[in-house]
Amino acid sequence: MSGPLRGVLVADFSRILAGPYATMLLADLGADVVKVEAPGGDDTRGWRPPVRDDVATYYLAVNRNKRSLVLDLTDPGDLTLAHRLADRADVLIQNFRPGALRRFGLDHGTVTARNARLVYASISGFGDAGGADLPGYDLMVQAAAGLMSLTGDADGPPYKAGVAVFDVIAGLHAAVGILAALRHREETGRGQHVTVDLLSSALSGLVNHASAYVAGAAAPHRMGNAHPSIVPYEPLPTADGELVVIAGNDGQFRTLCGVLGVPELAGDARFRG
Incomplete structure (x- = not known):
């Protein structure tokens, strides 16, 4: 691959959408992305139909330009290989629940103690405090952040967006954070810990609706296809x-x-x- 990230090795321990979307962008920019999958594969391999050549198109949507490596982290030999990959990597990205990788020695503190130049990116649903144990599915975040209260007819029920928009926004935020951390490493020689959660990305993605509430004390509501500030x-x-x-x-x-x-x-x- 050519591109501005040529020579950057990314150890991708993420799955589903937000993490794979971020690493796909890095791969598009020329990074060498090694996608680590459990023996059962990324969940989205089974999110079918539709399919292309018996592969779920959902999986294909966010996993181009990557190499694939199957590792069972509960197997000592495979875990050793995972550690070797993390030790060589310039970037490691994961979206396990906060703290879940500690028992495998793949958490931020353990890995960066051996590889201080590593940019380590963590994506979660609700952060590592009160919501740490909640699964980070986009639909939950659309409900919790209020997007569903803004989507649909004024007199109708709430609707989710047709695409997992907050997973995508979180992936974009992770990619931007990783690029900034790589720039920081160029200047200091040390990596950084990039943390992204879907709820924070959702509040950022609500833009004018969020500011209407915070700065204008106006609670947004469903308006169908109408705009709250511009007519027509x-x-x-x-x-x-x-x-x-x-x-x-x-x-x-x-x-x-x-x-x-x-x-x-x-x-x-x-x-x-």
Whole structure:
């Protein structure tokens, strides 16, 4: 592989989505990613249908450009190989529950005592404090963070997003943190511990809705396809189907009114911000 991360060895002990998404991005940038799987394989190998050549497309979505290594960490010989990989690696990423790798000697403190240059990235669902024992599934975080209360018709039930968005955002955050830690290592010679959790990534990903509550004391709610701050910014019914209409500022609204043949609406007091 060519790219800015060429020569960087990544020991990928993660599975499902957030961790593999992060390491896929590193692989796309040229890193040599060794994906370590248990004998049963990454869970997403069994998340089917659909499939391509008898491999789940969910697995294929986030595991390109990687090498695969099967290790049973309960087997002493395989565990020795895992330690050797961690000792050679520039980056190690894992998304086990906090503390779960300590019994294998693959936790941050143990590994970096032998490999001080290692960038060690940990992804969890809810951090390593009060929520440490909770499994980190995206649907749980969509519910806990409030995204489901924002998704769906105003008078309907809450809905999850169609994609595991907070897993993806957490993966992006992990990749950014790893890149920053590699930059730090260039200057200091020492690695860092990058910690990411889905809930924090979710609160970051809620952006304007989060700030509306924190800074504006406004509790967001479901609005269907409407926007809480901009009108029009939604699909609207027409004679032959839905048409997405967006007017992100006053100039665009004036243009829209002109296209619709009602330029006088642009100056109507009812529509002034």
